[in-house]
Amino acid sequence: MRHAEITRNTSETKITCQLTIDGSGQHQIQTKIGFLDHMLELFTRHGRFDLTLVCDGDIEVDGHHTTEDVAIVIARAFSECLGDRRGILRYGSMLLPMDEALILAALDISGRGMACLELDIPAAQIGSFDTELVEEFFVAFARELGVAIHLQQLAGKNSHHIVEGCFKGFGRALAQAVAINPIAPEEIPSTKGTIL
Incomplete structure (x- = not known):
């Protein structure tokens, strides 16, 4: 079972996290x-x-530190679960409709962290959440795990639907990428012989 427990304490956030990759969505x-x-x-x-x-x-300051640090901790847990990345499929993608919104999510666990977002979110806030923090979340996640994340909005007008499509699509694409390749479960999926 690929499982990790992470604790990260700073002057801005205190976070505990337990992650099991091969779970059921609990x-x-x-x-x-x-x-x-x-x-x-x-x-x-x-x-x-x-x-x-x-x-x-x-x-009480705003949601920036919480959003960024939560992404760092979750990505760190994924990294610990994946170890040397042996056997993973590495790539994942999803074209996800969320009502009128349509989001393309594609990623590569390459060791090179970057987030490329092409989103047009109309609202500045959803509830108490600043929508500019969507990009901050994915940038922090990408950098910590070493994954190239592409999120592209192909359609959509409702801010909630657009952001929801991103997180759902990202979850499904990441599930593909971290899945074990049944044909080559012991191989590092890179011609370099390493991803880290």
């Missing part, structure tokens, strides 16, 4: 930012990852 998430909790619940459910996460962050 989740217990408390970040004190309702919309972020909802997006992470969708991510885990659609990726079928089991995630328990508690964050005590400085949300």
Whole structure:
């Protein structure tokens, strides 16, 4: 079972996280930012990852530190679960419709972290969540795991639907990428012989 437990404490956030990659989508998430909790619940459910996460962050300032640090911790847990990346499929993609919104999510666990987002989110806030933090989440996740993340909005007008499509699509694409290749379960999926 690929499982990790991570604790990260800074002057801005205190986070504990338990992640099982090969799960069923069970989740217990408390970040004190309702919309972020909802997006992470969708991510885990659609990726079928089991995630328990508690964050005590400085949300009296704003949601930036909590959002960024939660992404760092979850990505770090994935990295620990994947070890040397042996046997993983490495690539994943999903074209996800969410009502009128249509999101393309594609990724490569390459060791090179980058996030390329082409999104047009109309609202500046959804609930208490600043929508500019969507990009901050994926940038932090990409950098920590060493994954190239592409999220492209092909259609959509409703801010909630657009962001929800991103997290659902990302969860499903990541589930593909971290799955074990049944044909080559012991191979590092790179001609270099290493991904790290």
